[in-house]
Amino acid sequence: MLDGNAILVPDERGLPLRHVYVGDVARLVVQLVGSGEGIGRAYNISYGESMSLAELLPMLARLAERKLIIERVPRADLQRAGLLPHCSPFSGQWMSELDNTRSLAELGGAGIRYSSPEAYLPGIIEDYESRWRSGGIVPSGYDQRQKENDLSIA
16 A cells, blocks of 8 residues: 555455454553453453454555555465465455453453554554654565566556
C-alpha cells in the first residue's frame, strides 16, 4: 500500500479476522500476575468483534492516508508464484476467532478492556513509518514485493 501498487489478495470471501493488541495482552498479564486473579483459569484475549479483510484493508489505507488498490487473484496463482502467505498474511486457510466472553465476565470488574483496531492501528502505522521504514528495515516477506508487482495487472 505504501508503495502505491496493488495489494494482492486471494479471490475468495476469506475468513473473519479477530485481532488483539499486544499492549492489551501485556497489560492484562501484568494485572493478573499482580492480583492473583484467574489462577488455574484459561482466557481468550481478543478485541471481540470480527472483521473481514475487505474491511481491514480500507481501514488501514484511511489511517495510513494512502490510496488502496486491491487486486483479487486466484489462490492457486498466488500459491504457484510462491507469494502466499506474505502478499496477504490474513488470507490463510485457517484463522482463529477467539471468544473473549469469559475474560470479560470474570475479569471485567478488574477493568479489563480491549482496544479496537481503529484505536491501536495508528500507533502501529506510526511505528512502522518512524522506526522501520525510515531506518530502511525491510519486514519479513516484503523482499518479494517486486514479484507481486510483476504478477499484478493493476
